[in-house]
Amino acid sequence: METHDAAAERFDAIVVGAGFAGMYALHRLRGRGLKVRVFEAGDDVGGTWYWNRYPGARCDVESVEYQYGFSEEIVKGWSWTERYATQPEIMRYADYVAGQLDLRNDMQFNTRVTAAVYDEAAKRWTIETDQGDRVSAQFCIMATGCLSAAREPEIAGRGSFKGQTYHTGAWPHGGVDFSGQRVAVIGTGSSGVQSIPLIAEQAERLFVFQRTPNFSLPALNGPLDPAFARAAKESFMEDRKRVRTTDSCSMMPASEISALDVTEEERQRNFEHRWGKGGFAFVTSYKDVMNKLEANALASEFVRSKIRQVVKDPKIADLLAPTNHPIGTKRLCLDSHYYETYNRPHVTLVDISNAPIERITAEGLIVGGQEYKVDSIVFATGFDAMTGALLRIDIRGKSGLKLGDKWAAGPRTYLGLGVAGFPNLFMVTGPGSPSVLVNVIIAIEQHVDWIVDCIDHLSAKGLSVIEAQVEAEDRWVEHVNEKADGTLYPLANSWYVGANVPGKARVFMPYVGGFATYDRICARVVANGYEGFSLA
Numbered sequence: 001m002e003t004h005d006a007a008a009e010r011f012d013a014i015v016v017g018a019g020f021a022g023m024y025a026l027h028r029l030r031g032r033g034l035k036v037r038v039f040e041a042g043d044d045v046g047g048t049w050y051w052n053r054y055p056g057a058r059c060d061v062e063s064v065e066y067q068y069g070f071s072e073e074i075v076k077g078w079s080w081t082e083r084y085a086t087q088p089e090i091m092r093y094a095d096y097v098a099g100q101l102d103l104r105n106d107m108q109f110n111t112r113v114t115a116a117v118y119d120e121a122a123k124r125w126t127i128e129t130d131q132g133d134r135v136s137a138q139f140c141i142m143a144t145g146c147l148s149a150a151r152e153p154e155i156a157g158r159g160s161f162k163g164q165t166y167h168t169g170a171w172p173h174g175g176v177d178f179s180g181q182r183v184a185v186i187g188t189g190s191s192g193v194q195s196i197p198l199i200a201e202q203a204e205r206l207f208v209f210q211r212t213p214n215f216s217l218p219a220l221n222g223p224l225d226p227a228f229a230r231a232a233k234e235s236f237m238e239d240r241k242r243v244r245t246t247d248s249c250s251m252m253p254a255s256e257i258s259a260l261d262v263t264e265e266e267r268q269r270n271f272e273h274r275w276g277k278g279g280f281a282f283v284t285s286y287k288d289v290m291n292k293l294e295a296n297a298l299a300s301e302f303v304r305s306k307i308r309q310v311v312k313d314p315k316i317a318d319l320l321a322p323t324n325h326p327i328g329t330k331r332l333c334l335d336s337h338y339y340e341t342y343n344r345p346h347v348t349l350v351d352i353s354n355a356p357i358e359r360i361t362a363e364g365l366i367v368g369g370q371e372y373k374v375d376s377i378v379f380a381t382g383f384d385a386m387t388g389a390l391l392r393i394d395i396r397g398k399s400g401l402k403l404g405d406k407w408a409a410g411p412r413t414y415l416g417l418g419v420a421g422f423p424n425l426f427m428v429t430g431p432g433s434p435s436v437l438v439n440v441i442i443a444i445e446q447h448v449d450w451i452v453d454c455i456d457h458l459s460a461k462g463l464s465v466i467e468a469q470v471e472a473e474d475r476w477v478e479h480v481n482e483k484a485d486g487t488l489y490p491l492a493n494s495w496y497v498g499a500n501v502p503g504k505a506r507v508f509m510p511y512v513g514g515f516a517t518y519d520r521i522c523a524r525v526v527a528n529g530y531e532g533f534s535l536a
């Protein structure tokens with residue numbers, strides 16, 4: 001396909017997205033002397049954190065771990081204030097890094113990339129934007145994020161609603177005041193679980209429409225003890241090095257004991273201990289929670305019992321206690337006073353597991369023939385995860401092959417980095433890589449470093465093109481599936497398998513084999529001369 005436009009401005013690399021992946025990619029590529037431009041749809045850096053400004057939005061990876069590790073200077077110059085950083089604090093951090101590295105100079109904001117087309121003759125990508133840009137680049141780096149394509153379900157009558165509607169993933173920058181309002185929240189994933197307690201603080205009446213209850217663990221958030229924060233900063237570089245050698249990529253070591261090898265008393269003590277620490281450490285209480293149903297059932301029941309202790313109305317507690325999936329197989333939530341919210345008299349849980357929302361009317365929503373009149377509707381309905389942001393761009397590789405067509409039966413990648421038929425196109429934390437299953441900033445740094453080393457290698461060898469081989473891609477997809485099948489993850493209807501998007505192929509998208517294992521595989525591929533890739 002001849003698409004190349006000789007008049008288009010030429011770059012060595014185009015980076016799509018100015019979230020943490022795009023920011024680091026720009027920094028590294030520019031450091032190698034490449035001419036780079038970043039296109040970003042928002043009007044500043046921050047990626048998913050730029051858009052997700054809903055009340056209560058905060059990261060559920062501990063703040064002292066949720067930061068770049070590539071520069072000691074950047075680490076030393078920043079201090080977090082809470083155990084789990086709020087969205088505004090993360091935006092301040094992104095701003096701090098962008099300022100330190102002077103990144104904005106090479107970023108073009110308010111610009112959405114609409115197409116990326118490969119020209120086989122010129123061996124270059126032509127990239128187009130909604131602002132009319134048409135540029136040419138040797139490399140195209142998709143730093144588009146895994147949870148950035150917000151999704152509103154199609155519900156009949158959606159256009160007839162007279163009140164305001166919001167999506168948690170595209171929240172108004174000025175915030176929203178729900179005081180005195182009747183509010184509906186649809187969705188009880190992480191965004192719902194975080195926002196519901198805060199919306200309940202303001203709203204006069206709150207209806208939560210729940211299709212599937214999720215397991216949520218207490219965050220036990222609070223201000224960071226300054227002495228702890230200082231010590232964490234002191235040891236950060238060493239800690240990060242160590243964490244990168246683990247599969248879980250977490251500071252909290254996973255247990256090596258089976259939940260089935262201990263007495264009931266011991267197990268309860270351990271569960272209580274982990275529960276009392278707050279955060280995700282609970283699911284690694286035992287080594288087999290995520291791969292053995294019997295072990296998982298014990299952990300699941302422990303959490304259900306906690307929900308029943310908090311929620312006063314036993315019927316509501318039953319509705320909130322998940323029984324249709326093993327704990328952890330849908331992305332776990334961390335909360336601050338989520339379950340307590342249902343004890344408040346003005347908060348109503350509406351179970352829509354058997355009777356979906358029939359219709360949105362001018363004044364509210366109809367479920368089971370009953371109309372719930374509201375002033376605002378909040379869609380906490382999630383994302384077209386992992387592939388959505390990529391496929392919203394018209395990406396065409398060799399012979400005009402559309403990425404959307406290639407991925408019709410689910411994403412196919414080699415290492416989550418490259419795709420056969422799409423030379424010199426790289427994804428950062430793409431499907432088939434650990435991405436959303438680990439601390440994503442660590443995954444981002446590993447991917448960007450790999451990509452930059454690869455570009456260096458091509459240049460040192462006088463080569464200009466790298467492309468994943470079909471056979472290597474096939475083997476990798478098979479390996480990713482095998483790994484997932486060895487766990488309980490595929491049992492749940494989660495966004496990990498695309499179940500939240502009607503018609504999306506059911507494939508477990510991230511690589512569950514562990515970060516360190518994956519990192520070693522990537523290094524081995526390089527050591528074997530970019531095994532599985534064709535270089536030309």
Ligand code: NAP
Nearest residue numbers: 058059060153187188189190191192211212331380381382
């Ligand atoms: P989500 O986990 O996909 O949850 C979406 C919710 O909307 C689910 O309860 C879903 O029900 C419901 N829903 C979707 N379509 C519906 C429909 N047609 N009718 C009724 N209910 C519907 O999305 P999310 O809460 O935005 O979170 C997505 C991911 O982003 C998280 O899992 C996490 O990885 C990340 N995130 C992280 C943080 C953090 O770091 N703190 C915060 C927010 C989000 P079903 O379960 O039945 O599909």
